[in-house]
Amino acid sequence: MIQLHDVDLKLLKVFNTIVKCGGFSAAQATLNVAQSTISEQMAHLETRLGVKLCERGRSGFRLTEQGEAIHAATQRLLSAVEDFCVDADVLKREVSGTLNLGVIDSTITDPACPLKQTTQRFVMRGHEVHLHVHIGTPAELEEQVLDGRLHLAVGHFPFRVPGLSYSPLYQESHGFYCGRHHPLAGGHGPKVNLLERIATSRVVARGYLQQRDLQSLGVGKAAATVDNVEAQAMLILSGAYAGFLPEHFARPWVESGDLVHLEPGRLRLLSAFEIITRRGAAAPLIQRAFLDELMQCARTMADAQ
Incomplete structure (x- = not known):
């Protein structure tokens, strides 16, 4: 050649x-x-x-x-x-100025999330950029991307808001957990028996995932509702509630014995994480450059799995 x-x-x-x-x-x-x-x-x-x-x-x-x-x-x-x-x-x-990035809570411990690698590569390229990162609920992030306060946001968005574009990024795995002193902690019977016991237990759910979580468990109503993962973990760790958590987030408490992972592999849900941007808006160069870096990192990490 x-x-x-x-x-x-x-x-x-x-x-x-x-x-x-x-x-x-x-x-x-x-x-x-x-x-x-x-x-x-x-x-x-x-x-x-x-x-x-x-x-x-x-x-x-x-x-x-x-x-x-x-x-x-x-x-x-x-x-x-x-x-x-x-x-x-x-x-x-032209790659200079402030990039306003939105992220759903509690993604930092997820090895599948490409944001850490993207930020490192983006900054190491020498761009004169000031990063402003906002942590919020899906609804908050969608609202702020839509009105221009955020350039883009990453998270799980169960609903579709007109005026926004949604691009797939990666998937987050959720398991079902209870505290070490919860009545479900000692249950190792068939799944049907566990589901019957869950139906009579207090289940906590995030508001934006409530319908999905409850339907997968056959439960009609949540006993508690939260708007972020940390609040959900706090109630589950109390031993009074059971619920879904991202597996990467729950892992340290499972290893310490404070949480019990119920029916791993069977009571498991996947949350599709996406990038949202405002549809039809002329994206500034700083947004396009970060978005390109983010998609490239996501592809590299997916190929390495």
Whole structure:
């Protein structure tokens, strides 16, 4: 495979100019060099590529079949280089200011969440950016993205709000837990018996996940309602309630014996995490740059699993 160097790029630009001008002589004025220099440069390029690019003589200038193919490839390459230079220049000049990012609570312990890696990579690129991070409920995040207070937000959004775009990011696994002193803690019988016991227990649910959680358990009504994971964990740890928690968040208390994971693998729910942005709004460069980094990190982490 041919390895391109800076000199090759310069020679390809000369070749492209020759073709554009229609010959060596016609390209002299544009390139501002003697025809003999152009001939030497073309000979060098043909040697580097290992193919004859053109014929010239009394019949005039014309490209060989290989020259036609190389010229087409050269145009694609030069166009890509130009696009890169423009993008790099824009990034250098304009990725600055404040990025307002919203996140649902208690994601920091989730190894599947790409936000930590994204932030590290984004900042290490040298962007002059001030990050403002707001932790909120799904409804709060949706409202603030919609009215422009947040550029984008990451979380689980069970409902769809008109005016917002939702893009999948990753999934969070939830298990069903009770405290070590809860009556359900010693139950190891069949699932049907456990569900019957859960139906007569106090179940706590997050407001925005209440319908999903209760339906999966066959429970008609929650005994307590919270709006974040920490409040849910507090009530479950009390031993008075049982409920769903993100497995990554509950793990330290399971390891210490303060929480009991009931029916692992069977009483398990997945929450789809998404990125929300305002639909139809012209996204500032700082938002696009962070979003691109976030999606790339998510893909890399998914591929590594």
